[in-house]
Structures are given as C-alpha cells and as structure tokens.
Amino acid sequence: MANVDELSAARIAAGVAAGDFSAEEVAKASLDAIEARDGEVQAFLEVSAELALDAARATDARRAAGEPLGPMAGVPVAFKDNMHLVGTHTTCASRMLESYESTYTATCVQRLLDAGATPLGKANMDEFAFGSSTETSHFHPTHNPWDLERVPGGSSGGSAAAVAAGEACVSLGSDTGGSIRQPASLCGVVGLKPTYGAVSRYGVVAFGSSLDQVGPFGRRVEDVALAMNALVAGGHDPYDSTSQDCPVDFLEHLEEGVEGLRVGVVPRLMDAAGLDPEVRDAVEGARRMLEGAGAEVVEVDLPHIDAAISAYYVIGPCEAFSNLARFDGVRYGYQEPGCSTLAEQSALSRAHGFGAEAKRRQMLGAYLLASGVYDEYYVPAQKARTLITQDYVRAFGRCDAILMPSAPRTAFRFGEISDPTQMYLSDMYTISCNIAGNGGISVPLGLGAASGLPVSAQLQGPAFKDRVLLRVARALEREVEAAGTKAMGAVAPEFAGRGGEL
Numbered sequence: 001m002a003n004v005d006e007l008s009a010a011r012i013a014a015g016v017a018a019g020d021f022s023a024e025e026v027a028k029a030s031l032d033a034i035e036a037r038d039g040e041v042q043a044f045l046e047v048s049a050e051l052a053l054d055a056a057r058a059t060d061a062r063r064a065a066g067e068p069l070g071p072m073a074g075v076p077v078a079f080k081d082n083m084h085l086v087g088t089h090t091t092c093a094s095r096m097l098e099s100y101e102s103t104y105t106a107t108c109v110q111r112l113l114d115a116g117a118t119p120l121g122k123a124n125m126d127e128f129a130f131g132s133s134t135e136t137s138h139f140h141p142t143h144n145p146w147d148l149e150r151v152p153g154g155s156s157g158g159s160a161a162a163v164a165a166g167e168a169c170v171s172l173g174s175d176t177g178g179s180i181r182q183p184a185s186l187c188g189v190v191g192l193k194p195t196y197g198a199v200s201r202y203g204v205v206a207f208g209s210s211l212d213q214v215g216p217f218g219r220r221v222e223d224v225a226l227a228m229n230a231l232v233a234g235g236h237d238p239y240d241s242t243s244q245d246c247p248v249d250f251l252e253h254l255e256e257g258v259e260g261l262r263v264g265v266v267p268r269l270m271d272a273a274g275l276d277p278e279v280r281d282a283v284e285g286a287r288r289m290l291e292g293a294g295a296e297v298v299e300v301d302l303p304h305i306d307a308a309i310s311a312y313y314v315i316g317p318c319e320a321f322s323n324l325a326r327f328d329g330v331r332y333g334y335q336e337p338g339c340s341t342l343a344e345q346s347a348l349s350r351a352h353g354f355g356a357e358a359k360r361r362q363m364l365g366a367y368l369l370a371s372g373v374y375d376e377y378y379v380p381a382q383k384a385r386t387l388i389t390q391d392y393v394r395a396f397g398r399c400d401a402i403l404m405p406s407a408p409r410t411a412f413r414f415g416e417i418s419d420p421t422q423m424y425l426s427d428m429y430t431i432s433c434n435i436a437g438n439g440g441i442s443v444p445l446g447l448g449a450a451s452g453l454p455v456s457a458q459l460q461g462p463a464f465k466d467r468v469l470l471r472v473a474r475a476l477e478r479e480v481e482a483a484g485t486k487a488m489g490a491v492a493p494e495f496a497g498r499g500g501e502l
C-alpha cells in the first residue's frame with residue numbers, strides 16, 4: 001500500500017474512519033519512518049512510542065464501538081518541546097529542564113489529542129525558543145531534510161523538519177518573532193502563526209508573553225486548516241486570559257480562491273537590503289500567480305516597519321527576562337549541587353543551566369528594564385509597537401492580505417551565521433506580525449533557481465482573519481502546483497518513502 005508520508009491529514013482521518021487502515025497501523029508506520037529517518041534529521045528530542053500506540057489503539061477502539069471519531073483521527077503529530085504533554089519530558093532544549101517531566105498537558109496539545117491525533121513525541125528547538133536555526137539546542141542540532149549540511153531554521157526547527165522529512169504529518173510550533181514561518185520556509189512546508197490570542201498558550205513555556213503564539217505546520221495548507229479547527233475547538237481557554245473565542249471553520253472557504261480579494265505588496269520590503277534575489281524573484285512570481293488567479297494587487301505601505309526588529313529585541317528580551325526568572329534552581333529544573341546558600345544555588349544553577357543565547361537575552365532584558373534605561377528603550381519600543389500596529393490597520397483597510405517573503409534567504413549552513421545580530425535579521429519579514437499581533441503564513445513556492453533549496457512566500461492578514469489568510473494561501477498553493485513546481489507539498493526526496501510503509 002502507500003507510504004504514510006504520502007497521506008494528507010484529512011486522508012488519514014478519512015481512511016481511519018472508513019477502515020482502510022487502522023490508527024495503530026498509521027502510528028506504527030510513522031514510528032517506523034522516524035526510526036529510518038531521524039538518525040540523520042534529528043528532529044525529535046523524545047519519541048513517545050507508547051503514548052502514540054495507546055492513543056491510536058484508543059481511536060481504533062472507539063471506531064470498533066461505533067463511537068464518533070475526531071477530525072484528526074489517527075493523524076500522527078509532533079509537538080515542539082516547549083509544550084507540556086504528560087508522559088513526556090518538556091526540556092525547551094535546555095540543560096535547565098533536561099530532566100523535567102511534564103506535570104500537565106498544554107491546551108493546544110490536548111485539543112489535538114481530543115481531535116483524535118496520535119502524539120509521536122517532542123521536537124527539537126532553539127533553547128527556550130531563542131534563535132533562528134535550532135543550533136542553540138543544548139542537545140543536538142536538527143538537520144534540514146533538503147540538505148543535511150544546512151539548518152532547518154528556528155526556533156521550531158524540529159517541528160518543521162519532522163514534517164519536511166515525512167516523520168510527522170502535522171506538528172505544532174510556537175512563533176514569538178518568526179519561529180514557525182521562518183523554519184517552515186527553510187524546510188519547504190506550510191507554517192501558520194495565527195492571530196495572537198487565537199490559540200491558547202496555557203502549558204507552553206513562555207518566552208515573550210505578549211508575542212508568543214502557537215500554530216501548526218503541515219505539508220499542505222489543508223492540513224494546517226484541519227489542525228487549526230482542532231486548536232480553536234472549545235473556544236476561549238479559561239486558563240489563558242488572552243485566548244479568544246474564534247468559532248470559525250478554517251476549511252469552509254478554503255477552496256474559494258482569490259477572485260475579488262485584494263493582495264497588498266509593500267515595495268520597501270521587496271527592495272530591502274539583505275533580501276536574496278532568488279527569494280525576491282520567487283515572491284514576484286507568487287504575486288503574478290495570485291494576480292492570474294483573479295486577485296487585485298495593490299501597493300500598500302508599512303512606514304514604520306524598519307523599527308520592528310529593534311522594538312522586538314527590546315520587548316522580547318524584557319519579557320523573556322521576566323518569564324525565565326522562575327528558573328531559579330529551587331522550584332524547577334537544574335539545581336547546582338553542593339551550594340551552601342540559596343543565593344549561590346540560584347546563581348550557579350542559572351549560570352550552568354542556561355546556554356549562551358538564553359543568558360544573552362536575559363542579561364539584555366535585565367539591563368533594559370533597569371530604572372533610567374527603561375525610559376530610553378522600553379517606552380520607545382512600545383511606542384514603535386503602536387505605530388507598527390496602526391500601519392497594519394491602515395494597510396488592511398486597502399487589502400485582504402499582504403504578500404512578502406517569509407525569510408530573506410534560503411537555508412544556511414551550520415555555523416554560517418555566528419554573529420547574533422546577523423542571526424536576528426533572519427526574522428526581518430516575520431517579526432512585525434508578532435509586534436502587531438496579526439496572523440501570518442509561510443507557503444512553499446518550490447526550489448530556488450540558484451540554491452535548489454526551498455523558497456517560500458509569506459502572507460499576512462488582519463487580526464482574526466486567519467481564515468481568509470488560509471484561503472489566499474490555498475489559492476497560491478494551487479497555482480504553484482499547477483505550474484508544475486517540484487517540491488510542493490512533498491517530503492524531501494532523500495527521505496521520501498524511507499520506512500513508513502503502511
């Protein structure tokens with residue numbers, strides 16, 4: 001029969017419901033694919049084989065008993081390792097939490113399980129989600145399935161690579177400044193950062209609480225829409241006061257195309273220094289495709305967008321410093337042995353528990369929040385945030401979605417970007433969306449003409465219009481596919497079909 005990596009999430013759920021195959025068979029095929037592929041990709045920090053088989057058998061038992069199955073019945077999923085799932089560790093890829101066992105399950109994880117998904121395990125990431133390459137993981141790097149000598153992007157690099165290598169059908173990541181969209185782009189998969197508040201953050205280890213948002217990866221827009229339906233089912237989560245009810249069916253208008261919709265382009269973003277010409281050409285191509293499909297393309301401006309990275313690297317570290325203060329060597333995580341005072345224990349546990357980037361962010365945050373400094377940086381950063389948010393509101397008065405690159409370039413080699421401030425520019429196209437709180441999605445365009453590596457376009461939409469965003473993304477996906485573009489919605493060729501026979 002088929003290989004599990006050829007099946008969409010909807011096809012798996014339908015196949016399980018119809019009895020074409022059992023959820024247990026799908027789970028075993030996925031575990032087999034991980035076994036055959038992950039030695040090289042290293043997307044996972046922990047494979048939860050027992051949880052996967054238990055969940056799959058429970059799904060099969062429900063079917064046997066004639067009970068209704070969830071919309072993600074039997075769909076194999078992976079979770080970024082900053083999401084709690086009872087029965088697994090939650091390490092945030094940090095020495096600090098190396099032996100930490102989840103004591104509860106995050107709402108986002110639970111909602112996928114409630115929809116019938118099969119939990120394959122926990123995916124690698126940059127330590128505490130600080131980074132754009134997954135190189136800051138304490139445990140090991142993750143390799144880009146399209147070229148093992150290159151990074152998968154980050155910080156949700158494991159989640160993106162697991163889907164690109166066909167080890168998982170769908171995965172969840174978190175995006176504080178681009179950590180879903182940028183690795184999705186580098187790995188040639190679809191990645192959605194929903195509007196802030198659309199998905200509960202309860203049980204997701206916080207980085208920047210006003211910026212963090214959970215979202216799905218999939219090889220196809222439809223898979224991402226299906227996962228979104230599960231994530232918002234149940235509405236507002238009483239455990240996350242910022243979560244909102246967004247009772248929409250993300251599949252409902254997915255196939256309706258872009259006729260009558262307006263797509264905005266921002267000239268200053270397409271002319272930006274640092275944008276690789278092959279990415280620019282591909283995004284220009286996407287613009288023509290959307291136009292060809294009936295969208296009206298309009299020029300819009302985001303005049304304050306150049307301030308987004310600076311504002312982010314003030315607000316993000318301040319919030320991270322506050323959030324990560326809880327790792328004090330007393331209550332959670334790594335505890336330095338042999339200390340004689342609490343102060344010493346706390347200081348040394350933090351010194352030896354956190355890696356370099358996590359320390360850099362916290363030191364920056366501590367400095368920026370000091371009295372006297374605060375007024376110089378934090379206050380102006382918040383003012384910039386307001387201006388950028390207003391820019392978006394104005395722009396979305398004239399269009400339904402904005403088209404731009406997801407990342408300025410394709411996947412880079414390990415160690416190629418060693419200057420942290422250069423690394424920070426990886427998110428030059430994604431950060432403004434977190435600053436303003438609206439949604440953004442990365443859609444694969446195929447392989448770049450020069451690099452032969454995945455290139456993507458990003459679409460950003462107004463707050464709580466993520467359904468329109470998915471619809472435009474689907475229209476683009478269809479056009480890219482119709483153009484005969486290779487590598488659309490596909491598993492990286494080196495891994496396709498390895499293990500995973502169903």
Ligand code: GLN
Pocket residue numbers: 129130131132154155174175176177178179180207316424427
């Ligand atoms: N790369 C950005 C950073 O390092 C964004 C990370 C994220 O979205 N979690 O902060």
